[in-house]
Amino acid sequence: MHLPLQQLTGLLAIATSACALAGPHEHGVAHLNLAIEAQSLEIAVKVPLESLLGYERAPRSDAEKREAAALLERFKKTQPVLALPAHCKEVAPAQVKAPLIEGQAGSAHGDLEAVYKLQCTQTSDWREIDVTLFDVARRISRVKAQIAGPQGQTQSVLRRNKRQLKIGR
Numbered sequence: 001m002h003l004p005l006q007q008l009t010g011l012l013a014i015a016t017s018a019c020a021l022a023g024p025h026e027h028g029v030a031h032l033n034l035a036i037e038a039q040s041l042e043i044a045v046k047v048p049l050e051s052l053l054g055y056e057r058a059p060r061s062d063a064e065k066r067e068a069a070a071l072l073e074r075f076k077k078t079q080p081v082l083a084l085p086a087h088c089k090e091v092a093p094a095q096v097k098a099p100l101i102e103g104q105a106g107s108a109h110g111d112l113e114a115v116y117k118l119q120c121t122q123t124s125d126w127r128e129i130d131v132t133l134f135d136v137a138r139r140i141s142r143v144k145a146q147i148a149g150p151q152g153q154t155q156s157v158l159r160r161n162k163r164q165l166k167i168g169r
């Protein structure tokens with residue numbers, strides 16, 4: 001396959017963007033991508049619905065419908081993924097999608113995916129960030145994180161008893 005260079009670099013850019021969440025659908029495991037720049041941060045997260053709701057299908061009863069709506073609202077309102085300094089401001093509306101509980105037909109499995117864009121000052125001072133997603137997704141046992149920052153790319157696996165994400169050196 002021969003692609004013009006321009007098209008090829010375009011593809012590479014997509015592959016390394018925080019939005020490109022790799023990783024298989026695995027109950028109990030969330031995927032987190034962070035793209036950190038000097039004054040900004042992009043968070044992309046993918047969580048199996050089973051780990052958020054305890055089931056993976058369209059909501060049936062009124063109680064389940066309310067619960068699913070509240071879940072979507074929770075992720076749209078403000079990012080629940082990381083404990084960030086108060087000065088970090090979301091600069092774009094959160095992009096949240098979970099087709100299985102939003103009335104769209106889906107397969108046997110489904111995820112909630114969310115992307116947040118924030119502006120922060122002095123991200124270079126950051127050393128560790130607490131992953132608060134564990135509080136929202138109570139059935140999550142691991143968060144597989146990928147960080148792309150000024151110092152390159154790092155990967156780590158967070159657990160309930162080890163939920164400090166290391167940033168920088």
Ligand SMILES: [Zn+2]
Nearest residue numbers: 048056109110
């Ligand atoms: Zn599933």
